[in-house]
Every structure is written in structure tokens, then in C-alpha cells.
Amino acid sequence: MERLIYRYEKKMIEQKLVLPGDPVLAELDTEIVWNRQHPSIPVLEPIFSKLNINSLLFSPPAEPYRSIIDHLAECTSDVITLKDNETRTFLHDIPVIHTFSPGPIINRLKQRKCVVIPGHGIVTCGTVSPEQTYVNFSSVLFSCFVKYFADYLTDAILGNLSREQRDTFDRVNSYLKPFPEVDVHLKKGPFSSEDAVYGAISEAGKPIVNYGFVDSVMGNISYRYQNTLYISQTGSFLDELESCIDPCPIDNSSCTGITASSELPTHLEIVRNSAYSAIVHGHPKFAVIMSMICEKEQNCAFNGMCHVKCPESRYVRNIPIVTGESGTGPRAICNTVPPAVIDHQAAIVYGHGVFTAGEDDFNDPFYRLCSIEKMCREEYFSGISHS
Amino acid sequence: MFGWTGKVLRIDLSSRRYYAESPDSEIYQKYIGGKGLAGFYLKDFVAREWDHPEMPLIFFTGPLVATPAPTSGRMTVMSRSPLTGTIGDASVGGRFGSELKKAGWDGIILTGKSDALTGIQITDDRVAFSDAIDLKGYPLSRFNKQLKKKGAFAAVGPAAESRVKFANIMFDGHYAAGRNGLGLVFSAKNLKYITIMGTGTPAIFNRDALKKSREDILRLAAASPVLMGELGITHFGTAAIYDLTGSRRMMPTENFKHTYFEAAKRCNAHAYHLRYHPKKSGCTGCHILCKKIGRNGDVLPEFETMNHFSALLNNDDISTVVEANQICNDMGMDTISAGATLACYAELTGKNLSTKHIVSLLMDMALARGIGKALGQGSFEYATAYGTPEASMTVKKLELPAYDPRGAYGMALGYAVSTRGGCHLRAYPIGNEVLRKPVPTDRFTFSGKARIVKIAEDVNAVVDSLTACKFIFFGATLEEYSKAYAAVTGIESSGQDLLKIGERIYYNERIMNSRNGFTKEDDDLPKRFFDESGSSGNQINIPPIIRKDFLQARENYYTIRGLDQNGAPTPQKTEELGLSWNG
Numbered sequence: 001m002e003r004l005i006y007r008y009e010k011k012m013i014e015q016k017l018v019l020p021g022d023p024v025l026a027e028l029d030t031e032i033v034w035n036r037q038h039p040s041i042p043v044l045e046p047i048f049s050k051l052n053i054n055s056l057l058f059s060p061p062a063e064p065y066r067s068i069i070d071h072l073a074e075c076t077s078d079v080i081t082l083k084d085n086e087t088r089t090f091l092h093d094i095p096v097i098h099t100f101s102p103g104p105i106i107n108r109l110k111q112r113k114c115v116v117i118p119g120h121g122i123v124t125c126g127t128v129s130p131e132q133t134y135v136n137f138s139s140v141l142f143s144c145f146v147k148y149f150a151d152y153l154t155d156a157i158l159g160n161l162s163r164e165q166r167d168t169f170d171r172v173n174s175y176l177k178p179f180p181e182v183d184v185h186l187k188k189g190p191f192s193s194e195d196a197v198y199g200a201i202s203e204a205g206k207p208i209v210n211y212g213f214v215d216s217v218m219g220n221i222s223y224r225y226q227n228t229l230y231i232s233q234t235g236s237f238l239d240e241l242e243s244c245i246d247p248c249p250i251d252n253s254s255c256t257g258i259t260a261s262s263e264l265p266t267h268l269e270i271v272r273n274s275a276y277s278a279i280v281h282g283h284p285k286f287a288v289i290m291s292m293i294c295e296k297e298q299n300c301a302f303n304g305m306c307h308v309k310c311p312e313s314r315y316v317r318n319i320p321i322v323t324g325e326s327g328t329g330p331r332a333i334c335n336t337v338p339p340a341v342i343d344h345q346a347a348i349v350y351g352h353g354v355f356t357a358g359e360d361d362f363n364d365p366f367y368r369l370c371s372i373e374k375m376c377r378e379e380y381f382s383g384i385s386h387s
Numbered sequence: 388m389f390g391w392t393g394k395v396l397r398i399d400l401s402s403r404r405y406y407a408e409s410p411d412s413e414i415y416q417k418y419i420g421g422k423g424l425a426g427f428y429l430k431d432f433v434a435r436e437w438d439h440p441e442m443p444l445i446f447f448t449g450p451l452v453a454t455p456a457p458t459s460g461r462m463t464v465m466s467r468s469p470l471t472g473t474i475g476d477a478s479v480g481g482r483f484g485s486e487l488k489k490a491g492w493d494g495i496i497l498t499g500k501s502d503a504l505t506g507i508q509i510t511d512d513r514v515a516f517s518d519a520i521d522l523k524g525y526p527l528s529r530f531n532k533q534l535k536k537k538g539a540f541a542a543v544g545p546a547a548e549s550r551v552k553f554a555n556i557m558f559d560g561h562y563a564a565g566r567n568g569l570g571l572v573f574s575a576k577n578l579k580y581i582t583i584m585g586t587g588t589p590a591i592f593n594r595d596a597l598k599k600s601r602e603d604i605l606r607l608a609a610a611s612p613v614l615m616g617e618l619g620i621t622h623f624g625t626a627a628i629y630d631l632t633g634s635r636r637m638m639p640t641e642n643f644k645h646t647y648f649e650a651a652k653r654c655n656a657h658a659y660h661l662r663y664h665p666k667k668s669g670c671t672g673c674h675i676l677c678k679k680i681g682r683n684g685d686v687l688p689e690f691e692t693m694n695h696f697s698a699l700l701n702n703d704d705i706s707t708v709v710e711a712n713q714i715c716n717d718m719g720m721d722t723i724s725a726g727a728t729l730a731c732y733a734e735l736t737g738k739n740l741s742t743k744h745i746v747s748l749l750m751d752m753a754l755a756r757g758i759g760k761a762l763g764q765g766s767f768e769y770a771t772a773y774g775t776p777e778a779s780m781t782v783k784k785l786e787l788p789a790y791d792p793r794g795a796y797g798m799a800l801g802y803a804v805s806t807r808g809g810c811h812l813r814a815y816p817i818g819n820e821v822l823r824k825p826v827p828t829d830r831f832t833f834s835g836k837a838r839i840v841k842i843a844e845d846v847n848a849v850v851d852s853l854t855a856c857k858f859i860f861f862g863a864t865l866e867e868y869s870k871a872y873a874a875v876t877g878i879e880s881s882g883q884d885l886l887k888i889g890e891r892i893y894y895n896e897r898i899m900n901s902r903n904g905f906t907k908e909d910d911d912l913p914k915r916f917f918d919e920s921g922s923s924g925n926q927i928n929i930p931p932i933i934r935k936d937f938l939q940a941r942e943n944y945y946t947i948r949g950l951d952q953n954g955a956p957t958p959q960k961t962e963e964l965g966l967s968w969n970g
């Protein structure tokens with residue numbers, strides 16, 4: 001069996017979150033096992049003796065994340081505060097320290113799942129599996145990317161940009177890859193067997209990640225076949241959905257889907273009330289960024305509560321932006337997303353991500369998700385050049 | 388003092404005297420409350436027999452109880468277990484913990500023995516004793532209403548009076564301090580009930596910070612499919628897990644001979660929903676509300692109970708499961724041990740128990756009639772007397788719950804090393820091995836599981852000391868709860884700081900068990916799991932557990948926990964954790 005530390009090292013490199021040779025991972029049962037020899041190990045090893053953890057990851061992020069995170073961290077002495085859904089729900093905030101030594105790292109990891117050390121990298125830890133270190137690392141990168149670009153456009157609109165900010169932005173920008181030419185032909189539906197459904201879901205997850213639209217841990221996919229919704233499991237990887245799909249009867253006659261994605265209620269509401277059977281949800285970065293750009297924010301009574309209370313009906317071109325938090329409850333997106341998706345075949349959730357739907361197979365929702373991200377990226381840069 | 392009341396109520400039943408004790412603030416900081424403080428007070432007496440008059444029966448709340456912190460309505464009851472001889476503790480829900488705190492007490496320590504059957508009524512700082520001789524032999528339903536008028540209540544039923552070794556203390560009618568026979572300890576003190584009512588409110592250090600951490604916790608709960616999801620326990624109760632153990636081929640069936648139950652589809656949460664139309668109910672201070680009560684008042688069974696009165700007994704009639712649950716609640720006995728002991732009886736006698744027989748045997752157990760008297764001693768004593776102890780599916784004589792260890796190896800290790808015997812709740816590996824929280828792990832390997840189990844035991848020791856509900860930790864973590872703890876008490880603390888306290892609390896339990904002669908021989912699973920396969924199928928293979936791998940994982944666990952290779956505490960670790968060997 002492949003050790004998990006190697007598995008997640010490989011995954012981070014494939015997804016271009018880090019450069020080959022950079023990530024240092026360790027897991028501990030009775031003895032610490034490292035994925036490689038590395039000069040940082042003497043700094044990292046003492047962390048295990050002071051914290052009740054079983055896994056640790058340290059790595060400088062790849063560009064553009066590296067420049068972004070160093071920039072955000074240098075602007076603060078203590079924590080990076082963010083307002084996207086990922087951070088609000090899971091990370092809370094991102095601690096920053098300025099020396100790469102065991103004491104300060106331990107102090108911050110006592111409180112949070114990660115710590116950023118500008119000029120060095122990011123340390124994350126887990127109590128169950130190295131998978132937590134990878135998921136946390138990936139979340140930090142996502143959240144910082146979103147914050148950086150959203151803040152920059154906001155400052156640009158307000159005319160607040162300094163020379164230095166512009167220089168950093170140019171540098172960061174130079175690392176961004178052009179939007180890819182997408183050429184994908186997913187299996188044609190409607191599907192007429194359970195096996196075909198499993199195959200179609202697993203197939204659809206891969207290009208979303210491989211083209212770099214959505215990070216592996218940030219999304220979920222479902223398909224309705226007869227009276228069952230087949231949906232990816234909670235905490236599954238979009239590009240590795242084989243054996244991570246739960247069948248959920250539409251009438252709730254079995255609870256096996258208790259391990260399904262936390263957005264199951266939203267998916268169910270859509271398929272129960274429309275002819276759509278294929279649904280894709282992911283967190284493409286520029287869609288998330290654009291959902292958070294609001295010129296009225298500064299003077300709005302709901303500033304700070306935009307993600308649940310925004311009273312405006314907002315759009316990026318013709319795609320509606322809705323509010324809501326993950327999962328269930330009166331403030332949850334299972335109330336706001338379904339009507340918007342049923343009317344527009346897509347919706348962007350404030351600070352969170354995109355839902356798209358299709359009738360027979362995943363071609364439509366996949367391309368729709370790509371085009372929304374492409375459009376949001378265009379909107380973003382036209383916003384920059386107009387301000 | 389914030390969070391805690393700073394006062395513990397000492398009651399001596401022999402003299403019917405009581406007084407308030409004020410523990411040092413260091414004691415609070417060292418043990419938090421609930422299970423931690425109860426263990427601290429039990430330690431000096433734990434070598435006595437469970438029915439010795441000096442053996443304390445201890446009730447403790449924690450600093451979060453009766454505050455706006457989510458799921459904080461619980462408390463711990465602790466003593467020495469008559470069933471296992473180990474420490475015996477139970478986390479219990481309902482209203483009692485909240486009322487105890489509001490009455491101005493962090494806990495109650497009961498000692499002595501009354502000369503006649505007695506009830507205790509506590510109203511704020513006043514304690515009254517009354518004769519309860521008229522209630523002797525009463526099932527709980529006959530006097531619940533009467534007690535309810537006096538506030539929250541704890542009581543025992545006929546099972547405790549019949550000396551059933553897994554008799555429960557029942558709280559507020561249907562919340563059990565179960566598993567270890569704490570009801571028998573209660574009854575041995577000649578006590579029938581305690582009622583409690585309080586009018587105070589605990590002082591909170593920083594209400595705004597508490598509000599913030601409450602929001603963080605509720606947000607995580609809302610995003611947790613297991614908790615608040617469409618199929619989660621808020622809608623279906625713990626019964627929601629039943630379909631999952633079935634589909635994962637780890638559903639204990641016919642006394643753990645099989646791990647798949649053909650009729651499970653007809654006995655799942657949905658089937659109960661259709662027949663009983665339940666509404667939500669739950670503990671004070673909880674928004675999950677996992678308790679399900681049918682339209683006509685039937686309390687629906689928890690997941691473990693569902694399994695042990697259906698699959699484990701090869702019974703597909705859910706109305707019998709509901710009736711069996713009702714009998715156990717009314718007579719005051721543990722459903723897991725009762726069901727598992729019947730399953731052991733069925734295997735040894737070669738009978739498939741009819742629905743009628745299940746019901747009549749339960750009544751015989753509760754009233755110590757005929758074969759019921761032997762069954763009431765638990766499956767280990769029964770099977771041993773029968774000459775076949777290996778038919779008892781127990782660890783340290785405590786009957787195993789409804790996750791077959793061949794289907795989850797962390798659970799297998801967790802059962803074996805648990806300080807109260809065959810219990811799933813100490814390490815609760817079901818989170819990562821089955822429910823994918825916080826992340827999934829491979830359920831068919833011992834690799835890495837020793838440390839996972841150790842850390843999880845420490846986490847849950849903290850949860851049971853704060854006191855909060857383990858379920859919410861399918862969503863939240865100690866990271867968020869440490870903020871709530873700091874907001875309530877004013878003591879700055881991180882999740883990792885609390886974990887260190889959890890380690891101390893758990894190690895203290897190992898010391899107590901060691902003092903009573905428990906060694907690695909007791910940290911073991913029934914032979915069946917190493918010799919026989921489970922029910923493979925649906926592309927899932929359930930082979931027997933490889934003994935060598937299990938023993939290696941157990942050895943790793945001892946190393947990580949700081950025990951010697953016999954499973955005994957060491958002087959170095961004892962000192963490092965600020966504990967002592969003798970008190």
C-alpha cells in the first residue's frame with residue numbers, strides 16, 4: 001500500500017499547488033516517517049513532541065500563490081482575515097508568523113490548522129490523516145488567491161492602488177496561465193444503467209480539476225437516475241470519484257447517503273423540481289472573486305453579512321449571484337440556489353462557488369461551468385482596465 | 388469563578404447529611420468537569436467493591452453546561468462498574484445537568500447507604516430526603532409524571548432492584564446513564580430517585596466571544612451531512628447510521644456470526660418514520676435534537692438498540708424492537724447489553740427467538756425470574772456458566788455495540804483498549820472509518836490507527852468533561868470548542884491545551900483500572916473476530932482480523948499512550964501528566 005504522504009505529495013505537484021522537490025510531509029504512528037530528507041526537518045520535527053497530531057506538511061506554495069501569500073502575510077503581523085465561505089466555515093482565519101522556528105509554529109498550530117511564514121511557506125497539520133494537511137494547504141491557497149484578487153479589484157475601483165500594489169499585481173499576473181482551450185467530450189446521456197451513471201460522474205470530475213478550474217477538494221457532482229440521486233461523497237476528490245459515489249433515494253427511503261456531499265439538499269431540491277438530472281458544483285476562483293465584488297458594499301447596512309443578507313439581486317452578466325451558507329438550515333444555499341438554477345441553468349453563490357445543471361449528461365453543466373469562469377475572468381480584467 | 392459554580396454537593400446517605408465543598412480552582416483547570424472531575428473524585432475509592440458504602444456515585448456537569456454553547460446540556464455519571472469491575476462512566480443527556488448547574492452545583496458526590504428506600508429532592512441549595520418505600524418495584528413509567536413536577540430527575544427501575552448488572556439510571560424518563568450498571572450502584576445505596584430544580588444562571592466571562600464561537604460551531608454543524616443533512620441524525624436520529632453499517636457489511640447479525648442482515652431494508656430509519664411519524668426531541672441546549680418520539684408517544688430506539696433487537700437477534704419486526712426498547716427504558720436496563728445477552732443465549736441454546744420470546748425474556752431479566760436471573764448478570768457470566776465463555780461478545784465483560792470490528796479496524800482497537808470495556812464511544816473511530824469525518828481513513832487497516840485512537844480518546848475525554856455531545860464533533864472540533872471554553876471560563880486555552888487535559892483524564896482511568904488488576908489480557912477482542920469471516924458481498928470482503936496485526940497495533944497504542952508493554956501506567960508518564968499513583 002502506498003504511504004499517504006507520498007500520495008498527497010504527488011497530488012499537490014500534479015495540481016501545481018507546489019513545485020516538485022518542495023513539499024515535506026510526515027506521518028506519525030509510533031515513529032515519524034518523512035517523505036524526503038530536507039533541511040527544514042530539524043525545525044519541523046519538534047512540533048510532533050508538543051502537539052497531539054499525526055501528520056504535518058510544510059511547503060512553499062507554487063506561483064502565483066507564493067507571491068500572493070507572501071504579499072498578504074507581509075501586510076499583517078498576526079492573521080490574514082478572509083471572507084470567503086471556505087475560510088468562514090473551516091479555517092476561520094489564517095495565522096501568520098515571521099520566523100521559521102518550532103516555538104512560534106507550535107504556538108499558532110495549537111490554535112489553528114495552518115500557519116503561514118512569508119518567505120518560507122505554509123505549515124499544516126492533521127490529527128487523523130495526512131489528507132487533512134493536504135486539504136488545509138489547498139484551502140489556504142484558494143482562500144488567499146480569492147482574497148488577493150478581490151481586494152485588488154475593490155481597491156482599483158475605489159482608486160486606492162499604490163505603485164507597489166500595482167507592481168505586485170503585475171508580477172502575480174505574469175504567473176497566471178491563459179484561460180485554456182477546452183476540448184472535452186463527456187459521455188452522452190441519458191444514461192440507462194447504474195454503472196453508466198457511476199462512470200459518467202467519475203468521468204465528469206476529472207477535466208474540471210485537470211484544466212485547473214476547480215481544486216480537487218472543492219466541489220460535488222450528482223446525477224439523477226430513476227428515483228435515485230447519485231452524488232459524490234463528502235470530502236471526496238473531484239478527480240478521483242470512483243468508489244466515492246453515494247446512491248440517495250429521492251424519497252429518502254434509505255440513509256446510506258448520510259456520507260454524501262454536504263450540498264446534497266441543494267442537489268436534491270434541483271432534481272426534485274426540474275427536468276435537470278446532471279448537476280455540477282465547484283469553486284472556480286474568478287467566479288468566487290466576482291461574486292464578492294460589490295460597489296455598494298462600503299455603504300451597505302449589511303456589510304459584513306453579504307454572504308447571507310445581501311438584499312440586492314446581483315448578476316455577473318446573465319448569471320445570478322445568490323447568498324447562503326453551506327449545508328442546511330434557514331440560511332443555507334438549499335433555499336436560494338435551486339430556484340436560481342432552475343431558472344438560469346446556473347447560479348453563483350456569494351464567496352463560495354458555482355452550480356450548473358444539465359438535462360441528460362454532464363457536457364452541458366461542464367461547459368457552462370467553464371464558460372462562467374471564463375466570463376468572470378474577463379469581467380475581472382475588464383474591471384481592472386476600466387478603473 | 389466563571390463557567391463553574393465552584394461548589395460540589397456532598398451527600399452521605401447513611402447519615403442523611405449533606406454539605407457543600409469548594410474545590411481549588413487548580414483542580415477545575417486540571418480536570419475541567421464532567422468525566423474529568425468525576426474521575427478525580429473516584430480515584431481514591433476505586434479499589435473498593437462497587438457496593439461498598441464508601442464507593443462514591445458521582446454526577447458532574449462541566450463549565451459549558453447551562454450556557455449558550457451548543458449541545459452543552461449533558462453531564463457525566465461515574466462510579467465503579469458492577470458489570471465489568473472497571474471504572475464505569477456514562478455521559479447522559481436530558482435536563483438534569485442543566486438543572487444541577489442552575490441549582491448552583493458543579494457536581495454531586497453520593498456516598499453511604501440509606502437504611503430504607505429513599506428519594507432525594509434538590510432545589511437550589513436545599514436538599515430534602517423522603518421515604519420512597521412505596522415506589523419499590525415500580526417501573527419508571529409509574530412514577531415519572533410524579534417526579535417531573537419536581538424538576539429534572541434521575542431514577543432506577545425494577546432491573547436495578549433485581550440486581551441486573553447492566554441496570555441503568557434513567558434521566559427524565561428516557562435518557563440513560565447506561566452500559567456499566569450504574570443503576571445497580573444507585574440502587575445499592577437504597578436510592579430510588581433524585582429530583583433537581585435550579586433557578587440560577589452560571590456566570591459567563593465573555594458573552595460576545597461565546598456568541599461568536601457558537602456561530603462558528605453551528606455553521607460547521609449545518610455543513611455536516613451527518614448532523615444536519617437531509618439524511619442526518621437531526622431528521623432520523625442515530626437510526627440514520629443503520630443503513631450505512633448494512634451497506635458497509637459491518638452490521639452485527641446473530642450474535643456477530645454474520646455482518647449482513649437480509650431484512651435490514653425493512654428495519655431502517657425510513658421504516659420507523661413511515662410507521663411512527665416521529666417528532667424531534669432532545670437535550671436542553673441542543674439544536675440537533677436527535678431523540679425521536681413517535682406520534683403516540685413511543686420513544687424510538689437509538690441505532691445500537693435497533694441493531695441489537697433486530698439484526699443481532701435475527702428479528703425483522705420493528706414493533707418488537709420498539710417494545711423491547713420501551714421495556715428496557717421502563718425497567719431501567721441497558722439495551723445493548725440486554726440485546727447482546729439475548730443473542731448469546733440464542734446462540735448457545737440454538738434457538739431463533741420469536742418476537743414473544745424476546746419480550747418475555749426481557750421481562751424475566753428485569754424481574755430476575757427463571758433464566759432471566761442468569762441473563763441479568765450479562766452475557767459473559769451467563770456464557771461462562773454455560774461452559775462457553777467465547778460465545779459472549781464482550782470486551783472486559785461489556786457487550787459490544789453495533790459496529791462489527793471486522794468492518795473497521797480502528798473500531799476493533801478502540802473496543803479492545805477502552806477503559807470501560809466494549810464501548811464504541813471512547814475513540815468513536817466511526818467518524819473517519821465510516822462517516823468520512825474529518826477525513827476518511829482506510830477501515831481495513833491498522834496502519835496509523837493506534838495514534839488515531841489515542842488522540843480521539845483524548846478528544847472525547849475533553850468532550851465528556853466540558854460537557855458537550857460527541858455527535859457535534861462530526862462537524863465541529865476542539866479548535867472551536869476551546870474558544871467557547873475560553874469565552875465561558877475566561878481561561879485562554881487552545882484545542883491542543885485541552886487535548887493535554889484529555890490525555891490526563893484518560894490516563895487517570897488507566898491508572899484506576901490497573902489498580903483493580905486490569906492488564907493487556909483484558910485489552911482484547913472475542914476470539915470469533917480472529918477466527919471467522921464476516922458476510923462478504925457486494926464487492927466488500929470481510930475476512931477475520933489478523934491477530935498479529937491487531938497485537939502490533941495494541942503494542943503501538945501502549946507506546947503512544949505511555950503505558951508499558953503490559954498495558955500498565957508508568958511512573959514517568961504519571962508524573963508528566965501531573966497525576967499520582969495513589970490519589
Ligand SMILES: [Zn+2]
Nearest residue numbers: 218219352353
Ligand atoms: Zn461548495
